[in-house]
Amino acid sequence: MAKAGEAVNDMAGAAPSEPRLRADAERNAEQIRRAAIDAFRGRGLTVPLEEVAKVAGVSKGTIFNRFSGRIGLIEAVIEEVVATELYAIIDRTRSIAEPGKQLRYYVTAIRDLQYRQPAVVDTVLQTYPDSKSLMAICRAGTEIHDELVAAGRACGALRSDFTADDLHVLLHDSALTLKHGTRPQRDDYDRRTTHLLDGIHAQQPTAAG
Amino acid sequence: MAKAGEAVNDMAGAAPSEPRLRADAERNAEQIRRAAIDAFRGRGLTVPLEEVAKVAGVSKGTIFNRFSGRIGLIEAVIEEVVATELYAIIDRTRSIAEPGKQLRYYVTAIRDLQYRQPAVVDTVLQTYPDSKSLMAICRAGTEIHDELVAAGRACGALRSDFTADDLHVLLHDSALTLKHGTRPQRDDYDRRTTHLLDGIHAQQPTAAG
DNA sequence: GGTAAACTGACCTTGCGAGTCAAATTGTGG
DNA sequence: CCACAATTTGACTCGCAAGGTCAGTTTACC
Known part of the structure; x- marks a missing residue:
């Protein structure tokens, strides 16, 4: 199987071959890209475009001139912001031999x-369903979820009533609580990750007190 | 120990002894109360006051006249809407003999x-921190959380790295996902409840694949 | 320097519900 | 049945924050 998401970003929404850009436009586009990567990394994809503009040293309008808005900007930088890391996790997960360890690694890493x-x-959370690359990433996620759950069940490491949808929901809910809740301490967060993992592992007590 | 939250609602924000209300005002207050109970039950405490007004057959302004806004209205009906059921769960939980079963019952019920x-x-979620009765309920929650975790750990039914704060966060996150996520099928939801419970139960595999 | 490209930032837009208040209505006591 | 206070009404204002627009200005390029 090829590497995950190999071509997410062929000509994303920005500067294809079209009429050549003036030097200042070219320069601004690049500064906006850099600023966007920083801002998206630091504050998420929902960061106000005005912030990005400020960091880039241009005005809001210029972002629209160069990238036609947030979606275009996302397409232009999503690779650097998240796609690379995300796909790396997916690849590493697939490269793990024991199916039982795959899911554990994957959930922890995500x-x-x-x-x-x-x-x-x-x-x-699919905050911008209009972004094609974002949706492509999500599709890749769904795919590996199916794989992992199938493999985990087959080898008996995963409880049998745990579905691919459960995995999807688990990570989605995890994202929701980070989005809307108070950011927990890192060690608390990690401990809770192990709780989650143990809850979906096979051989449960379930009934007893 | 007395029943939980015995007197949340002594003269909540509405119609105390003050100057006698005119007949129509009295009638409206009662209709608003009834409408609020329905609306809060059906759509949560964040339901637009205009909805409540419509159901009550009055205008928005009247709610402000009678209850001085959402907080007052909540104080006036919180008992019927959630406090009774919530405190009932707390009481029933405390009445369970085996400490191991207490937490299981409590989490499932909540x-x-x-x-x-x-x-x-x-x-x-403490959406309205200005509501005293709401905050009282939360305090009662925190209290029983401490009790339950202490008891659970003591009897060995609960994994030793699970804290009262973890319990708090677990239920808070649970609320968050219902608030901001897609409402799951009932049976999926219940299955995930058991996953959660199994994850915090003692005797975990943790390390293995 | 002339011209088209590009930038700028003030301004408009969107969305939604809380909360207000002058004017209209209605209950009540006499 | 009236006078008048109590009450209701619903149109209006407010807040708030970000996205998106465009007339006017600046800048790159030949």
Whole structure:
């Protein structure tokens, strides 16, 4: 199987071959891109475009001139912001031999990334369904979820009543609480990750007190 | 120990002894109360006051005249909307002999109530911190959380790294996902409740694949 | 320097519900 | 049945924040 999401970003929404840009426009586009990467990394994909503009040293209007708005800007930088890391996790997960460890690694890694990168939260929540690359990432997610759950069940490491949809919801809810809740301490967050994992692992007590 | 939250509602924000109300005002107050109970039950405490007014057959202004706004209205009906059920759960939980079963019952019951009653979600999320009765309910929650975790740990039914704060966060996150996410099917929701419970139960695999 | 490209930032827009208040209505006591 | 206070009404204002627009100005390029 090829690497995950190999071509998310062929000519994303920005500066294809079209009429050549003037030097200042070219320069601004690049500064906006850089600013966007920083801002999206630091504050998530929902950061006000005015912030991005300020960091880039241009005015809001210029972002619209160069990228026609947030979606275009996202397409132009999503690779650097989250896609690379996300797909790396997916690839690493697939490369794990024991199916039982795959899911454990995957959930831990995604939860970690969600904690560190607000943009991943926005991605998982599908905050901008109009962005094609964002949706492509989500599709890749759904795919591996199916795989992981199938493999986990088959090898008996995963409780049998746990579905791919449960996994999807688990990560989605995880994103929701980071988005709308109070950011927990890192160690609390990690401990809760293990609680979650243990809850979906096979061989449960379930009935007893 | 006395029953939980015995006197949340001594003269909540509405119609105390003050100057006697005119007949129509009295009637309206009662209709608004009834409408509010319905609306809060059906759509949560955040339902637009205009909806309540419509159901009550009065105009928005009248709600302000009679209850001085949402907070006053909440104080006036919170008992019927959520307090009674919530305190009943707390009492029933305390009456359970085996400490191991207490927490299991409690979490299941609260999750169930959150699912059925959007108003409980708003309560847990402390959407209206200015409402005294709402905050009283939250305090009662915190109290029993401490008790339950202490008891659960003591009897060995609860994993030792699970804190009262974890319990608090668990229910808070649960509320958040109901508030901001897509409402899951009832049976999916219940299954996930058992996953959660199994994750915080003692004797975990944790390390293995 | 002339011209088209590009930038700028003030301004308009959107959305929604809380809360207000002058004018209209209605209950009440006499 | 009236006078008048109590009450209701619903149109209006407010807040708030970000997205998006465009006339006017500046800048790159030949």
